[in-house]
Amino acid sequence: MKPLVLLLLAGFAGSSFGAEPAPTLPPAEIVARVLREAPDVQAATSHIRAEEANRRRLEAGPHEWNLRLGGQQRRSAPAAGPNERYSEWSTAIERPLRLPGKAATDAELGAAGVTLAETAYGDALHEASRGLLKAWFVWLRENAASAQWTAQVELLDRQARAIERRRQLGDAARLDAIQAEAALAQAVAQRTQAEARRRSAGEDLRRRYPGLPLTEPAALEEPLPPAGSEAEWVDALLEHSHELGLARGEAQRARVAAERQRQDRLPDPSVGLQFSRERGGEENVVGAYISIPLPGDARRATADASLAQAEAAGRRAEAVERRIGAEAATLYQAALSGAPAWQAARDAAERLERSADLTARAYQLGEGSLNDLLTARRLANEARLAARTSQLDALELRYRLLLDAHRLWDLD
Numbered sequence: 001m002k003p004l005v006l007l008l009l010a011g012f013a014g015s016s017f018g019a020e021p022a023p024t025l026p027p028a029e030i031v032a033r034v035l036r037e038a039p040d041v042q043a044a045t046s047h048i049r050a051e052e053a054n055r056r057r058l059e060a061g062p063h064e065w066n067l068r069l070g071g072q073q074r075r076s077a078p079a080a081g082p083n084e085r086y087s088e089w090s091t092a093i094e095r096p097l098r099l100p101g102k103a104a105t106d107a108e109l110g111a112a113g114v115t116l117a118e119t120a121y122g123d124a125l126h127e128a129s130r131g132l133l134k135a136w137f138v139w140l141r142e143n144a145a146s147a148q149w150t151a152q153v154e155l156l157d158r159q160a161r162a163i164e165r166r167r168q169l170g171d172a173a174r175l176d177a178i179q180a181e182a183a184l185a186q187a188v189a190q191r192t193q194a195e196a197r198r199r200s201a202g203e204d205l206r207r208r209y210p211g212l213p214l215t216e217p218a219a220l221e222e223p224l225p226p227a228g229s230e231a232e233w234v235d236a237l238l239e240h241s242h243e244l245g246l247a248r249g250e251a252q253r254a255r256v257a258a259e260r261q262r263q264d265r266l267p268d269p270s271v272g273l274q275f276s277r278e279r280g281g282e283e284n285v286v287g288a289y290i291s292i293p294l295p296g297d298a299r300r301a302t303a304d305a306s307l308a309q310a311e312a313a314g315r316r317a318e319a320v321e322r323r324i325g326a327e328a329a330t331l332y333q334a335a336l337s338g339a340p341a342w343q344a345a346r347d348a349a350e351r352l353e354r355s356a357d358l359t360a361r362a363y364q365l366g367e368g369s370l371n372d373l374l375t376a377r378r379l380a381n382e383a384r385l386a387a388r389t390s391q392l393d394a395l396e397l398r399y400r401l402l403l404d405a406h407r408l409w410d411l412d
Contacts, residue, residue, distance in 0.1 A: 025133075048114065055113060058107065058109055067091070088280070160181050183377070223398060225335070230329055240406040244324050359376040
């Protein structure tokens, strides 16, 4: 782990941002292994190697040695003698030279590319972990819905059998038995649909994250509001945002590239040595030369374009920072309200369940109708399912906040 991340985590441990367990999630070591084996993460690893090779290319420079060979035939016709023919040849070796300062800028540009690729690797890991977290809670919600509808079917089945016995004894109307059987059939249909969604969510997890154990937690933890102020969490999320790091890295690389193009307004000269053999070897010529391109408007325009692109990249980084700050504040507020919302939903479910039990007791004593009982059972079931969903929503929001602050899984 990078020293900066260690320092930040140490700071969290000594403040209200202490690390907290995650019993609702799979084991952290398995999650880390599964995420690092994800294709997108492996692709980001290959991109780092590509940028390291690109850095070596930039450090070596774009210029190479050039070898020139030439041959010719010379024919002379002096007035006092016969025509003369000579075989001649020449050779030269030359190489452009980077002007002072350009090599350092190329090295800085290559290092910026490697840093950007490493940040992209962290972003790939983070996005994969976000996807896993979301898919995991989808699976937990479908499990909760399936379990709730299974319990509802069992309850309505007992109720339907009891009403059928009462009908056989002449203590209940046939209409009551038909209504009880219809309510049971509706619950069975809902359970079947919930089971199908649960299997689909589990299959999605297995195929997207091979090796992840699909073990449902024995009991869900109670959601707690995040400790710390909004400003502290926003700062933490901005500090660890890979997306913001990528935007800033792009801006930095664009600034270095603009500086490199500015330096290229002064062209690199070429120097060379040449040797030629003339008049059949009667004359041997050795020389040196220098070639300097004359800069024109194209170089100036290229430098101006790079500068404008660098300014645009800087503005984009500012826009990303504002957006991520707003998203972080929204996420914090949602996580903060998740626990109270779940508590309210839980209290409502408990009251509706007590109401359903009292309605059932009244029906048994002949003081209420079956319609009232079925309505009470339906409302209690919906409230219990809503409470369980609200609990999972609050837990997901809290874990998402911890994940974005790099306090959930140690992946960097």
